[in-house]
Amino acid sequence: MASLKIEGTVLTPASGDAYAAALERNSALSQLPAGLVVQPASYADVAAAxxxxxxxxxxxxxxxxxxxxxxxxxxxxxxxxxxxxxxLNRVALADDRKSISVQGGARWGDVYEVTARERVDVAGSPLWFIGVGGFSTGGGYGPLMGEHGLAIDNLLEATVVLADGRIVKTSKDEEPDLFWAIRGGGGQFGVVVELVFKVHPYAGPFGAGVLAFPGTEIEKVVHAIKTWKDSMSPAEKLTISFSRPAPHFKPSVTLLPMVLHDTDGERSAKVLAPFRTGALKPVFEKVASVPDLNTASHGADASLKSAPRRLIIRGTITSDFTPALVLAVWQKWVAFTETSEDVRGSAVMFDVTHPGKLTAVGAADTALPLRVPHYWMAIQGRSTTDEGVAAASAWTKDLAEFVRQKNTELSGTDLGWFINMCQGDERPEDVFGANLPRLRKLKAKYDPHKVFSKGVVIEPLAE
Incomplete structure (x- = not known):
């Protein structure tokens, strides 16, 4: 410890409450007792650590x-x-308002506080508490994706601390191999301590909220979503959630819309009209205009606060929002959440966002290989007790594998896994596809001794 001299803070188990607080994670299952926690005050501190x-x-x-x-x-x-x-959470909008610099420890809420104040927008996360660095190096699917693409498609440059301690800037023109690798390759190539994103004109106000339907209406809802999707525009999206809300804990399907440029509420009314027909009406609805992404990103705070913290998330990619597949997932989710009160907080989410901008980038242009039209889905296994964790973990894995296999059967294409919803036991070939050989060579170039070996590990391959 004496040889670790930094400006920032070093915490050990002897540091008491500060150490315990530093170990806290969104999921209680993600917390491990570190030997030491380094909280850097500068990029040089990262290199020293x-x-x-x-x-x-x-x-x-x-x-x-x-x-x-x-x-x-x-x-x-x-x-x-x-x-x-x-x-390291500083956020700074450039004087010309065309880019925004974000340090690697910032959360999207830190970014959105600045963009809301300055009336501009950036392609970021739907939730304020997500870390900018991890979200972005995994790809970055968010509410502005339909109009502006993924977070990595809006990344202009980054500052990275490499395994050997060098602090380098990377962009399409400077260290371009590294820039390619960090856009979808995960945290395998260095510590990304600063990111510079393209800034876009203000996309608000936003129509956002909840439309909830009883599980007995699931087939009508799913077919209505399928019809709606076929004519959706890049300025709107839906997140579909299967959950059992208190106090009755009956299966329900909830739609969480996001409508951009909704100045007077008319766009939301038109977009959501198919879900308010005579044959299909929500049992609960609360949709309103919110002024900015900072406000919208806090929309799920109340429900997440009460959700069980023993959480395992897996997810995968689907080629389309296919009713047969979605209804099969519904049946499996209902059956599992009926097995025990411990796991009835488990949920499934499908995201339907226009994929046009996503596919405008080539599969080999960034490390992220998923550039055909697709949609992501997430499986949240939650348990209120330690005893329920094993069942929730097995269910998330089985359901993710089922969706991948079923989607392959229906579409004829195996889309593999999406890195930010992996658990780490997935094959790199199934995550990075045809981009893996290049990633392995770049791993040998930037991290030959595998200093960075958490997550979906890329094995170095020398030239």
């Missing part, structure tokens, strides 16, 4: 925490060194 970890015999495992929201233990370490980037 990496040098310290490498110098130990054996070298310490390194984990990097941005927002700490991943449900696996990618941002935690049992006995190793955790780089908690939370103090």
């Amino acid at each position: 990496l040098a310290f970890a490498r110098a130990q015999a054996p070298p310490l495992e390194v984990a990097v925490k941005c927002g700490g929201t991943h449900s696996a233990t990618w941002a935690s370490s049992a006995g190793g060194l955790v780089l908690d980037l939370a103090p």
Whole structure:
């Protein structure tokens, strides 16, 4: 410890409450007892921490925490060194208002506070508490994706601390191989301590809220969504959730709309009309105009606050919003959540956002290979007790594999896995596809000794 000299803070189990607070994660299952937690005050602190970890015999495992929201233990370490980037959370809008600089420890709420105040927008996360760094290096699907693409498609440059301690800037013109790798390759190539994103004109006000339907209406709702999707525009999206809300805990399907440029509510009324017909009416509805993404990103705060914190998330990609597949998932979800009160908080989410901008980028142009039209879905296994965790974990894995296989059968294309919803036991070939060989060569170039070995691990491959 004496050789680790930094401006920031070093926490150990002897640090008491501060150490315990630094271990907290969005999922209680993601928390591991680190040997030490480094909270850097500068980029040089990050380099010093990496040098310290490498110098130990054996070298310490390194984990990097941005927002700490991943449900696996990618941002935690049992006995190793955790780089908690939370103090590095500065956000600065450029004077020309065309770009915004975000430090790697910021959360999207930090970004949205600035963009809301300045009446501009950036392609970020739908939730305020998600870390900018982890979200972006995994791809970055968000509410502005229909109009502006993924977060990585809006990344202009980044600052990265490499495994050997070098602090480098990377862009399409500077260290272009590294820039390609961090756009979809996950946290396998260095610590991304600063990102510069393209800024877009204000996209609000936003029509947002909830339309809830009883489970008995599931077939009508799913077919209405399918019809709606076929004529949707890039300025609107739907998130579909299967859940059992209190106090009766009956199966329900909830639509969470997001409508851009909704100045007077008329766009929302028109977009949501198919879900307010005589044959299909919500039993609960609350849709309103919100002024900015900062407000919209807090929309799920109340429901998430009461959700069980023993959480495992897996997810996958579907080629289309196919009723047969969605209804099969519904049946499997209903059956599982009826097995025990411990796991009835488990949920499923499908996101339907216009994929046009996503497909405008080539599959080999960034490390993220998923550039055909597709939609993501997330499976949340939640348990109120330790005893229910194993069942929730097995269910999330089985259901994700079912969806992938069923989608392959229906579409004729295996889309593999989406890295930000992996747990780490997935094959890299199924995550990175045809881009894996290049990623392996770049791993050998930038991190040959696998200092960064959390998540979906890429094995170095020398030239």
